[in-house]
Amino acid sequence: MKTERKRPLFPVLACLSVLLAAAPQDDPRVEIVNLRRFTHTNFTRIVLDIGKLREYIPGELQAPGRIYVDVLQAKLNPILQGQSYPVEAEYISQVRISQKTSSTVRVVVDVEFPRILSYRVYHLFDPFRLVIDIYPRETNAPPSPTPPGKAPPPADKTQPPVKREVTPQDPSLVGTSMARQLGLGVRTVVIDPGHGGVDPGASGKSGLQEKTVNLDIALALRKLLKEKAGLDAILTRESDVDVPLENRTVIANQKRADLFVSIHSNAHRDRKRGGVETFFLNISPDPSVIALAASENATSSKRIGDMKTVLQKIVQNSKILESRDLAELIQKNLVKALSSDLPAIKNLGVKGGPFWVLIGGEMPSVLVEVSHLSNAKEEAKLKTKKYRELAAQGIYNGIMEYIRSLGKG
Ligand SMILES: [Zn+2]
CATH class of the missing domain: 3.40.630.40 (Zn-dependent exopeptidases)
Known part of the structure; x- marks a missing residue:
C-alpha cells in the first residue's frame, strides 16, 4: 500500500x-436485429434474438415498474433503435429497445408490478437468445417454463435448462452473474x-x-x-x-x-x-x-x-x-x-x-x-x-x- x-x-x-x-477495427459487438413478443393466456414471452453468446445483466425498477436487461458487447440494428412495441397484456404497457451505450443494448419492459406474480430472465442456445417470461397475478397456473394450456412458440420448443429465476419478491437474485448462469x-x-x-x-x-x-x-x-x-x-x-x-x-x-x-x-x-x-x-x-x-x-x-x-x-x-x-x-x-x-x-x-x-x-x-x-x-x-x-x-x-x-x- x-x-x-x-x-x-x-x-x-x-x-x-x-x-x-x-474497438473500431474489429468490432466485437454482435448486431441485434430482432425482438419478438408472444402473449399467451397465462404468460407473456419476450425474446431477443442475439445470435452469439453475450453477457447480460437483468434489473428492475419500481414506480414506474420496469424490468430491463442490458446486453453487453452488442449493437442494435438502426431499424430497431428507440422502437417501442405494444404487448397485448394489460399487465405490460410496452417493450422498448435502445442502444444504451456504444456497446450495450437495453431492453425495457414497462410493467405494472402489482399485477405481476413473477418473471424470469434466462437464455437459450442455438441460436443464443434472451428470454423474458412474465406471469400475471390473475392466473392460477404456477410459473413454469411451459405453462399448461398453451404450447410455447415453435422456435422455443426446446425448453431451457432453467438456470435462473428472478422475481420481484427476490431482488437478491437479480445480480446473479453470467458465469454462474452458464x-x-x-x-x-x-x-x-x-x-x-x-x-x-x-x-x-x-x-x-x-x-x-x-x-x-x-x-x-x-x-x-x-x-x-x-x-x-x-x-x-x-x-x-x-x-x-x-x-x-x-x-x-x-x-x-x-x-x-x-x-x-x-x-x-x-x-x-x-x-x-x-x-x-x-x-x-x-x-x-x-x-x-x-x-x-x-x-x-x-x-x-x-x-x-x-x-x-x-x-x-x-x-x-x-x-x-x-x-x-x-x-x-x-x-x-x-x-x-x-x-x-x-x-x-x-x-x-x-x-x-x-x-x-x-x-x-x-x-x-x-x-x-x-x-x-x-x-x-x-x-x-x-x-x-x-x-x-x-x-x-x-x-x-x-x-x-x-x-x-
Ligand atoms: Zn499493496
Missing part, C-alpha cells in the same frame, strides 16, 4: 486511452503478488515489507491450486521484480485466465486499525477506499476523482457481478482461516474500489488485503510462515467455493 515512489500518471492514462480506442468452469488462475522490485509496498514498524509477504502467500497459493485442485496457476511475478500495474491484468488476459487474484497487505494511518478486506473494481464513494486505492495505485486521491468518467466507462464492461461473488467468498474463507491463528481478526468486508491493477482484466478480478502491516499484532503474525500459509489456504478455499458455486446455477 503505502509507497514512497509516485508512479507518473501519464503512462496509465495513455494505456487507458488505448483500451478505450481499441456454469462455466475455471481452469486457469492468475495470482498477482502486489508490488515488487523498486516498489516495496507498505512496510511494518519492524521493517517487514509488503512485497515479500505478498509473494510468499502467492507462492503458497499457487502450490495449493496446482497440487490440490489440479488447476493452472500462474504468477505475475515469481521473484522480487518490478511489474507495472497495468501489465498485470494484461498477463492474465494473455494467459486466458479465468480468475485474477491480486494479493496485498494493508497499511493504515491509524495503527490500531486491523483486519481483512477484499476489493473488486468499481467506482467507490467511500473516502477511505479512495485513500487506499490511491496508495495502491501510487497516485493521488484527487487524481482518482479526475479519472471517474474514464473509470465509469471501463467499469461498465467489467465483470463486476462475478468479481463481487469471488471477492465475497475469498473474504469469508480468508477471515475464517486467519481467525484460527488470530481469533480477534476483523472482517472489514467486501468493497468496490478504483484499483488500477484490476482494470482491463477480462475475467473476474479481485484484490485481497490479507491483513495490516501497520498494525503491530498483525505485522507480527504476517512475519510467520504459519500465518502466511493460513492466508494462502483461506484464499484457496474461497476460490474453490467460487468454482463450486458456478456449477450450481
